[in-house]
Amino acid sequence: MNKGIYRIAAGVGAAVILVSSCTVQASMVMTNGTPAAVATDSIVNWPAAPAVTSETAVLMDADTGTILYNKGMDEKRYPASITKIMTALLALENSNLDDQVTFTEECLADQTSDSGNIGMQVGEVLTMRQCLLALMIRSANDVATQIAVQIAGSVAAFADMMNQKAQELGCVNTHFVNASGMPDENHYTTAHDMALIFREAIKNQDFLDIIGTQSFTIDPTNMNPESRTYSTHHALVAQGAPEYYEGCFGGKTGVTEASKNTLVSGATRDGMTLIAVAMRADAGQVCQDHISMFDYGFNNFGLQNVSNNDQRFDSDNKVTLQSPFCNTTDSIYIDKTSNIVLPKTAKFSQLTSDVKFNYTKDSFATITYKYGDKSVGTAKVVYSSDSGKTDSTVTVASTTASQQTTTVANNTGNNKNSETAVAKNNSGKDSSNKESSTTVSNKNSKKSSFKLPGFFVPLVVVIIIIVVVVLVLILTNKRLNQIRESKRNRRY
Numbered sequence: 001m002n003k004g005i006y007r008i009a010a011g012v013g014a015a016v017i018l019v020s021s022c023t024v025q026a027s028m029v030m031t032n033g034t035p036a037a038v039a040t041d042s043i044v045n046w047p048a049a050p051a052v053t054s055e056t057a058v059l060m061d062a063d064t065g066t067i068l069y070n071k072g073m074d075e076k077r078y079p080a081s082i083t084k085i086m087t088a089l090l091a092l093e094n095s096n097l098d099d100q101v102t103f104t105e106e107c108l109a110d111q112t113s114d115s116g117n118i119g120m121q122v123g124e125v126l127t128m129r130q131c132l133l134a135l136m137i138r139s140a141n142d143v144a145t146q147i148a149v150q151i152a153g154s155v156a157a158f159a160d161m162m163n164q165k166a167q168e169l170g171c172v173n174t175h176f177v178n179a180s181g182m183p184d185e186n187h188y189t190t191a192h193d194m195a196l197i198f199r200e201a202i203k204n205q206d207f208l209d210i211i212g213t214q215s216f217t218i219d220p221t222n223m224n225p226e227s228r229t230y231s232t233h234h235a236l237v238a239q240g241a242p243e244y245y246e247g248c249f250g251g252k253t254g255v256t257e258a259s260k261n262t263l264v265s266g267a268t269r270d271g272m273t274l275i276a277v278a279m280r281a282d283a284g285q286v287c288q289d290h291i292s293m294f295d296y297g298f299n300n301f302g303l304q305n306v307s308n309n310d311q312r313f314d315s316d317n318k319v320t321l322q323s324p325f326c327n328t329t330d331s332i333y334i335d336k337t338s339n340i341v342l343p344k345t346a347k348f349s350q351l352t353s354d355v356k357f358n359y360t361k362d363s364f365a366t367i368t369y370k371y372g373d374k375s376v377g378t379a380k381v382v383y384s385s386d387s388g389k390t391d392s393t394v395t396v397a398s399t400t401a402s403q404q405t406t407t408v409a410n411n412t413g414n415n416k417n418s419e420t421a422v423a424k425n426n427s428g429k430d431s432s433n434k435e436s437s438t439t440v441s442n443k444n445s446k447k448s449s450f451k452l453p454g455f456f457v458p459l460v461v462v463i464i465i466i467v468v469v470v471l472v473l474i475l476t477n478k479r480l481n482q483i484r485e486s487k488r489n490r491r492y
Contacts, residue, residue, distance in 0.1 A: 036072020043374050047300035047343055050292040055280035058191040059293040061301070062199050062266065062273040064377035066341040068297050073192035076173050077279040080254030081116070081139045082194055082262045083181030086162050087147060088132055088210065089201045094151050094161075097129040097206060107145040117142040118230070124223035132206075133216045136252060138230040144180035155179060169196045183258050191277040198251070198264050198275055211250030214238065235287050236265055243287040245294060261286040269298045272341075302344050306379040307334040309348040310367070332383045340369050340377030351376070 036056050038049045052071055059069035067073070103120045118140045120126075126134075131147055134140040148158035155178055162176040171193035177184045201207045215231040233253045235243035251265035261281040267274050276293045278286050312334075342348070354368045365381035 036075055039070040039073075040068070044372050045343070045346070046374065047296070047345075050296040052278070052289045052292055053281065053285045054278035054289045056191045057276070057278045057289060057293065058195050059297050060192075060195045060199065060275045060277075061297075061303075061341045061377075062202065062275050063303065063339055064341050065199070066376050067192075068274070068301055068341065069293055071191075073195075073277075074173055074190050076188045076190055077262075078183065078187065078256065078259035079181050079189045079194065079279070080183075080256045080259040080262050081141075081181045082252045082254040082264045082277075083176060083179070083187070083189075084135050084139065084144055085194070085201055085252050085264060086165065086176065086197050087144055087158075087179040088136055088207060089197065089204070090158070090161055090165060091128065091132060091135075091147050091151060092204050092206055095128050097127065097132070099128040099150075101126050101128055101131050101146060101150050103142070103146050104149065107149055108142055116140055118218070118228065119224075120146070121223045124221050126218065126221065130216075130218055132210050133213060134218070134230070136210050137213055137216060137232050139233060139253065141180040141182060145178075148179035166193065166197065169193075169200050171196055181254055181256075181259075183256050191279050194264055194277045194279075195275045198266065198277070202266055202273075202275075208249065211252070212237065213250075234263075234265070236267075236290060243291070245291055247298075248294075255283070263287070263290060265290050265294075267294050267298075270302070272298065272301070272303050274298070300343055301341050303339045304342055304348060305336070306338040306340060306367070306369070306377075307336045310334055310353075310379070332381065334367070335363070335380040335382050338377075338379035340379070342371060342376055346371055355381075 034055065035053070038052075040046055041049050049069055049071075052069075054071070056072035056075050056077055057069065058067060058071070058073035060067055103122060103124045103126075105122045108120060108122060116139045118134050118138055120140075120142050126143075128147075128150075131143050134143045135147065145155060148155045152158035152161055158179055159176050162179070163174070166174045166176070166189075171189070174189040174193040175186060176189075177187045181187070211234075213232065214237070215229060218228045218230075220227060232238050232250075234248075234251055235241045236245040236248040237250050238244060245265075245267060247267040247269045249266050249268060251263065254262035259280065261283050262279050263277070263281065263286045265276045267276070274294055274297045276290045278289045278293075281289055340351075342351075351369045351371055353370070355365055356368070357365045363380035363382045367379045367381065369376050369378070
């Protein structure tokens with residue numbers, strides 16, 4: 001009996017120690033106060049990193065997803081109100097801007113006057129557009145909670161949606177428990193994950209319009225006869241502010257005691273859009289950190305269009321394949337919209353590339369370009385058909401699994417050999433055999449094609465019919481001989 005009690009006590013004690021240990025460890029991971037090392041400084045011939053005081057930070061090219069600056073970007077930290085970027089994204093994806101949002105007692109019960117609220121009352125009604133402006137410009141926590149309930153029915157259910165969306169976007173170190181970013185030891189993310197979330201959000205024009213708003217007014221409502229005007233907290237986008245940054249189109253601020261200052265911003269110059277994230281920064285330094293990262297990115301890097309540099313699948317040097325079974329012709333080329341990011345001191349000819357045949361609905365191959373060991377972007381190899389005819393399939397030179405990945409060094413301007421993989425399905429666009437590919441040498445001409453004579457198909461059909469008839473006659477004659485032989489045996 002005593003032994004059993006001791007075992008139970010020991011087990012409970014161990015569990016308590018384990019839980020306490022995990023809690024302490026999580027706290028240390030996210031609030032250890034130690035600035036991370038700058039990983040991009042280890043890249044050979046990469047531009048020297050700027051001075052950034054935030055504990056963790058990242059600078060990402062929005063077009064390609066290329067990381068230009070990495071200071072502990074995958075280390076967990078508390079996000080505070082930059083959480084609201086995900087809240088706004090899900091609200092835009094799951095509601096209409098004109099939807100009516102009625103505030104409930106449940107959502108307002110736990111709100112305090114000092115927690116960034118706008119003083120909503122039970123039964124008061126706003127449109128979803130007004131809610132999102134209050135969410136992103138005023139950072140209203142009461143609005144964040146009501147949006148969560150409006151969309152998912154409860155804060156917990158909305159948090160599940162947030163985590164699922166984060167996972168879909170490739171976030172691996174993020175866990176949300178509320179829609180506002182209020183402190184919780186289980187509510188954390190990373191600079192990298194927040195950049196991924198913001199990159200997805202800025203694809204939505206309504207989101208861009210909202211975060212770029214300097215100020216807005218909530219007109220009198222059914223419960224409040226007074227108008228309420230609020231201005232942006234984001235100094236980099238506030239015209240007239242000392243920190244105003246030309247080209248910054250918005251973002252989200254955040255601050256709590258545990259998180260210190262957090263900031264997500266986007267800026268566009270010379271056709272390049274950059275995303276900056278800083279976490280656990282001092283109040284007077286977080287905007288300067290973003291300015292330093294933006295200046296670093298715009299001054300040292302630039303976009304290069306792949307189709308203008310890679311001659312293997314260039315649109316002006318495209319490979320043309322003619323189907324032998326119909327009049328459909330397919331052209332193979334690099335997507336003209338594909339870009340990569342390179343240091344301004346680097347040349348395209350210095351890159352290496354991996355060609356992977358990974359069929360999707362809009363391409364059948366992806367080229368990944370590297371500057372040394374650093375990935376700087378990808379390009380799709382696509383094809384287009386001159387005919388909408390169906391039931392046409394071309395399979396040329398089937399490759400093995402080991403041949404599906406090819407590593408090539410680019411020689412800009414001198415590469416006259418084109419390597420491509422082609423497989424068409426019955427739509428003339430998609431592949432019916434994902435393992436089918438072809439390698440085409442294109443040395444002296446801009447187009448290569450193969451065609452069979454017009455009588456080929458009918459001739460093949462006739463030959464097949466003749467073969468079938470002959471086989472039937474042979475089998476029939478054999479069967480008749482067996483019957484005759486059987487009759488003779490019975491007679492004797």
